[in-house]
Amino acid sequence: MSVATSSPPQSADVVGPRRTPNTLKAVGLLVALAALVVLGLLSVWLGSKSIPFTATWDVLWNNDGSNDAVIIHEYRVPRTLLGMLVGAALGLAGALMQALTRNPLAEPGLLGVTTGAATGVVISLGFLGISSLLGYVWFAFAGAAIASVVVYVIGSSGRRTASPERLVLAGAAVTAVLFAFNSAVLLMDPEAFDQYRFWQVGSLAGRFYDVLLPVLPFIVVGIVVALLLIRPLNALAMGEDLGRALGAHPDRVRVVGAIAITLLCGAATAAAGPIAFVGLAVPHMARLIAGPDQRWVLPYSLVLAPVLLVGSDIVGRLIAPPSEVQVGIVTAAIGVPVFIALCRKRKLTSL
Structure with missing residues (x-):
């Protein structure tokens, strides 16, 4: 009898605290989405050419073919959408990489993805003479994919499985080799180096x-695949043995996760160049807000990263008119001091 009478209060105590934090997390996610919408409108409105907001709003929905309409629809809208897309891809790739490797300092360049994309660009510029952005974007994506495959093959060679430690070491080795190759090619071809540096800065x-x-399409598929890994990642966070008992397959999760990271980071890096800090710090911000539960970390990273990237792009357009500061520089200038401050205060949530 005593057990039966004590059960309802225990159940209520368990259910109550769970609902309140989840409600607050959901509200926080909606606030972040609202901030992203506002920044998107500001990105379409603000730029080197001043256009009144009312005129921007009218032209945004009614393309009348005027000069302002061309600027908004042909330049600012695709730039804003790409910023959101690249930011979401980098933030989600960083969160997924940190969860898979159990390394809080993991970022999209850790598994050789960024350097692989750079190698693709170097090959297209130095050996094939392809200098257009639309031309070498495909080589960048192919380089990212090939580098990821090589890292996984090296990390899983021998009788051992592809553990996070082996993957990180393999990524470091492949990155070193590719960096040396890129440096040699660019040093021997000043013209290729001159073109490469505009992509390298991230813009x-x-x-x-x-x-x-x-x-x-690559980023959308990568986002879907990454979100499908939420439950297995939560299971593996309790240890591989317990994760297996809960139905997760560590090797399968790592392979699928590596595919998602390649799609996300490869496509984002190919389109905008290597943009530092976003994939490293945004997952930490997400965990500071929502805790270690991947059901919240991944969605928060998906939203907070484009907020950071689009906001940084707006700042880069306004601080040095009529010129611009590339977004890769602004994200580092804005984000690194904040990230260092968080580290010094030891507020980063451990994995």
């Missing part, structure tokens, strides 16, 4: 629908 400027549309 959303000059990217139009001809770049946005080709990478869109």
Whole structure:
């Protein structure tokens, strides 16, 4: 009898605290989405050419073919959409990589993806003479994919499985080799280096629908695959043995996760160049807000990263008119001091 009478209060105590935090997390996610919408409108409105907001709003929904309409629809809208897409891809790739490797300092370049994309660009510039953005974007994506496959093959060679430690070491080795190759090619070809440095800095400027549309399917598929890994990642967070008991397959999760990271980071890097800090710090911000539960970390990373990237792009357009500061520089300038402050205060949530 005593057990039966004590059960309802225990159940109520368990259910009550769970609902309140989840409600707050959901509200926080909606606030982040609202912030992203506001920043998207600001990105369409603000730029080197001043256009009144009312005129921007009218032209946004009624393309009348005027000069302002061309600027908004052909330049600012695709740039804003690409910023959101690239930000979401980098943030989600970083969160997924940190969860898979159990390394809080993991970021999209850790498994050789970024350097592989750079190698693709170097090959297209130095050996094939392809200098257009639309031309070498495909080589960048192919380089990212091939580098990821090589890292996984090396990390899973021998009798051992592809553990997070082996994958990280393999990624470091492949990155070192590819970096040396890229440096040798660029040092021997000053013209290729001159073109490569504009891609290397990371930028959303000059990217139009001809770049946005080709990478869109890869990023969308990568997002879907990553979100499907939420439950297995939560299970593996309790340890591989317990994760297996809960129905997760560690090797399968790592392979699928590596595919998602390649799609996300490869396509984003190919389109906008290597943009630092976003994939490293945004997952930490998500965990500070929502805790370690991947059901919230991944969606928060999916939203907070484009907030950071689009906001940084707006700042880069406004701080040095009529010129612009590339978004890769702004994300580092804005985000790194904040990230260092968080580290010094030891507020980063452990994995």
